[in-house]
Amino acid sequence: MDTKRLSYFVKIIDKGSLTRAADALNIAQPALSQHLISLEAHFKQQLVVRSRHGVTMTEAGKALYRHAQIVLKQMDLMSSDVSEAAKVLSGSVSVGLAPYSTTSTLSLSLLKEIKRQYPEIMLHVNDNFGSVFSELVMNGRMDLALIYDPGMMRGVNFQQVAVEELFLISRRSAALPSDVKEAVPLTSLENVPLLLPSRIHLLRSLVDTAFETSHVVPKIVAEIDSMETLGAAISEGIGSTILPWSAASRMTDFKQLILRPIKDPAIEATISVCVSDNIPLSEPAMAVHDVLFRLVRELIASNQWPGVRPPQ
Known part of the structure; x- marks a missing residue:
């Protein structure tokens, strides 16, 4: 099997046509078509x-x-590792950090630490909505991600690093108990207007499951996948949300918010490092992986964020 033919096939699919792929590869379309025919003959x-x-x-x-x-990703890694074996660690490493989580607060710390320890590594950090990080890792388009653990998933491996509790987050003038330490039974939230992430987000799945288990139909008034918009909506009194403490801390009016633990049941999310089962981490990616693990341990030990603890 010629890896060049595999790269041609990927380019055909990415471009959506033989004509556009041939232009991008700067080869004649009939020649590219022949490579495709050879691949189909090989695999029958x-x-x-x-x-x-x-x-x-x-x-x-x-x-x-x-x-x-x-x-193709593995071939690139092999070439890079062989070339860089005798040099200072360098290369590109892409990392996903789950939005709305404590992990997304590590972006700046991770950038600073990588710059200090491995100045030749080019770090790409993604902590935005719109991408399914586990699929990007599975397909080799992202090296690793720190995300909410969805459970067993073919093609990737999850290494648990922390457990994060979710809180009811409301503005102080909301008609709810004002004691920040007072846990709120989930059943008492039946008529509370809620602003939640969309259903593609694992946090939303955890919240929905908790309500379903408690036989409560939540009053969801909006789905919001923007931290800025969510914070503004809570400040305007449009509703409350259910998220980790760290998410609330990044809202502009954090001091005007009240965060209450939820009980019966409590809602918790497991945070894990997601890596590919099929693609070994490059040396630079492994270095970033180790730094990320250390930063998470330090975050937990510092008690900086309420509701975050080590996995059992």
Whole structure:
């Protein structure tokens, strides 16, 4: 198997047509078409369906595309590791940090520590909504991610590092008990207007499951995937939310908010480092992985964020 043909196949899929892929690769379209035919002959499978609009992957094509990305990523890592073996650690490392979590507060600390210890590593940090970090890690497009643990998932491995408690977050004028230490039974929130992350977020799944277990139908008035908008909406009295303490601490009017633990049941989320099962971490990525683990341990030990503890 020629890895060049795999790279050509990936480019065809990424560009959506043979014509655009040939232009990008600066080769003749008939030659590129012949490489595709050779791949299909090798696997004895049709890999794409051609039309005047471009190409569409078959199921076999989807499987090859997924594995080709892993193989090509591994080839790049091999070349990089061999070239850099005798040099100072350098290269690009991409890290995802779950939004709305304590982990997203580590962005600046991670950047500073990597710059101090490994100035030749180019760190790419993503702590925004809109991407499923576990899928990016699985496909080799992200080296590692610190995210809420969704449980067993094929293609990736989760290493638990912390457990984070969720709180009811409201503005002080909200018609709720004012004692910040007073735990709020989940059943008492049935008529409280709630502003929650959208359903693609694991935190939302945990909240929904807790309400369902308690046989309570929550009053959800809006779904918000922006920290700035969420904080402003709470400040305006539109509703309350259920998130970790760290999420509230990043809101502009944090001092005007009241955070209450939730009980019966408490809602907790496990934070894990997500790495690929198929693609070993490069030396630079392993260095970033180790720094990230240390920063999490230091964060827990400092008691900086209420409701965060080590996993059992």
